[in-house]
Amino acid sequence: MLDAHLTTQLKAYLEKVTQPIEIVASLDGSAKSAELNELLEEIAALSERISLVRRDDNERRPSFAINRVGSDVGVRFAGIPMGHEFTSLVLALLQVGGHPSKTAADVIEQVKNIEGDYHFETYFSLSCQNCPDVVQALNLMSVLNPNIQHVAIDGALYQDEVDARQVMSVPTVYLNGEVFGQGRMSLEQVLAKLDTGAGAREAEKLKNKEAFDMLVVGGGPAGSAAAIYAARKGIRTGVAAERFGGQVLDTMAIENFISIGYTEGPKLATALEQHVKDYDVDVMNLQRAERLLPAAESGGLIEVQLANGATLKSKTVILSTGARWRQMGVPGEDQYRNKGVAYCPHCDGPLFKGKRVAVIGGGNSGVEAAIDLAGITSHVTLIEFDSKLRADEVLQRKLHSLPNVDIIVSAQSTEVLGDGQKVNGLVYEDRVNGEVRRVELEGIFVQIGLLPNTEWLKGTLELSPRGEIVIDERGRTSLPGVFAAGDATTVPYKQIVIAMGAGSTAALSAFDHLMRLPVAAKPELVAA
Incomplete structure (x- = not known):
């Protein structure tokens, strides 16, 4: 899985590991398990301080734990942390392996002093640029404090779990089974929520x-x-x-x-x-x-x-x-934020695989979002207030070439609809004839400026x-x-x-x- 360049880089990083690491893989017969096993074998072969074992006893498969031998220090990934999360994987190997973090000494001490039992679960997507900050912060906390556990979960790989928990935005973090936070969070922000006296x-x-x-x-x-x-x-x-x-x-x-x-x-x-x-x-x-x-x-x-x-x-x-990001300012938007209403197609798009979505806005960001989402979702409806799209011509040509995209202009979005839990529709008014229409969908991506x-x-x-x-x-x-x-x-x-x-x-x-x-x-x- 790793090309020659990545292999060379990773081997150099793993020379900084000072304590023995055991990677424990939980796999099944799926293609993704085979892919993960290949990655873990390549990693283990790069350092004599890393061993790979298989125990198919975890409820999430494929997944793997990175444990420091002879201690309670460890982190877990449910999925294959490539893409934006590859850095999270490298840092986890280094930190579990004893390489010190560059985090400020007072912040590290604050983490070590946290009392209580904390089990964090973070749902991420490989295309999300906001997710690594959260994953890396919680991984470091679990390395520094034995009372803290963390598992990072690829939402696209565990779609049934995402649907059951109605996760519609990444990163979404659960703490002891309850929603702890959504969106980008730094280590300091996580600590501020846990340590109420820090502010x-x-x-x-x-x-x-x-x-x-x-x-x-x-x-x-x-x-x-x-x-x-x-x-x-x-x-x-x-x-x-x-x-x-x-x-x-x-x-x-x-x-x-x-x-x-x-x-x-x-x-x-x-x-x-x-x-x-x-x-x-x-x-x-x-x-x-x-x-x-x-x-x-x-x-x-x-x-x-x-x-x-x-x-x-x-x-x-x-x-x-x-x-x-500017909001639409219509009824239902705030109620269904992160429950179908989203503002980052790169981050949250993979959670809507095979579903119907709308993109609000016909500028460059809106058209780019529609193009990206067309490759993931079953159908995209782009809704633009003006009588024509405002995106660059090259983007418009690409958009018009896609078979699963509808474009509606001269349309004013008036309401986000839902069932109380998640989005199920959007209402707009035709600005030419005044007709009010409804679009059945599961997601709305707002891209209407700043x-x-x-x-x-x-x-x-x-x-x-x-x-x-x-x-x-x-x-x-x-x-x-x-x-x-x-x-x-x-x-x-x-x-x-x-x-x-x-x-x-x-x-x-x-x-x-x-x-x-x-x-x-x-x-x-x-x-x-």
Whole structure:
């Protein structure tokens, strides 16, 4: 299963294993079991510290456990962790094999101190770029703490189980048989849900921080660029981000990032965070800003109040809070979110194999989603509000060539229907003749653009009618000392490379502002 390149890479990684590992395979007579067995045999052959045994006693087959010999340390995969999950497999082998994690020492200590019995189950899909973060976080927790167990389950391989539990979005995490969370979660986010006192302790730490010269709110491409440019000026720089990487974490393929032919969102987000941390930047992750107080109202320093009650102070602030997927805003959408209503076709598409789905939106993202889903589902209905599709012509030609796709234009979605548990239909109005029609389906993928994350700024500084932060060519907002960059602003094109340039511009403008601030008068020396 592994090509020569992967085999060479994996063999080099496995040289870091210091403690013996036993891989325990549970198989049946299926083709997938044979495929998994082949993979495990190849892995075991790469290191003398790895042995492979077969015990067909697990309820999920094919599956396998990676155990540290002579201990309770181990993780389990139900499925074949290739695709995006191959990195999860490699890390599990290394960590069970004794290679230390690069996770911060205080976070590792927090995991080790968790008391109680925790059995986690994570449903993932191999095409989901959000799933590895969750799988890797819970795997590491199970390695560090014997009270924690984790099994990562390929939802596409265990369709009956997915249907029985009505899993319609990945990653979906169960804890002791109950839903624990859905969507991307970092190790710190998992810990915050388990350790309810962690938020208060973190808020207390933040309250005691000295004022920054430049505080960046948001950790996406714009915020990362701003932080790097600020830190290189030698000034005290901080980044407060709700999730470092921002919307890039939800982006699958990136093919227009100049000088890099192809990359993926999570990979780019990791590189951004590492680049920022190469400098002396105080990164405060999992922090949501709730209020901005201008310097004129807060004694000379700009204040950013956080959701956990802490307040950060700075001489200048750069707002780079980005944007999120826009919702339809119709009855039933919130009720059936993750129960048939989805926003990431790459992540959740495999869960709808052989089913009927709709895609809302006829731009590039909507048409690309419909093309992808047509190869997985039985039928796709694309619904566009405008009288024509707005996607690139090459994408439209591909879409029209697919036999299991219907295209409906001049249609306004008005309601998501369901049986109380999951989606079973969509209602739309024909904007030409006013007729109301229903589409029978099991899934709805919403792809209708972005909404800026600026609600918390209303009434504080100037926003456009679309809710974007109004900026000039230097990234200045309507408030002195407050700058902005990226998808949350009035910049006309929402692109990664443009956001990075805007973040750099905002940081340079903020530094120019700092240089022109009056110098505080020094106290005169009094003769003895």
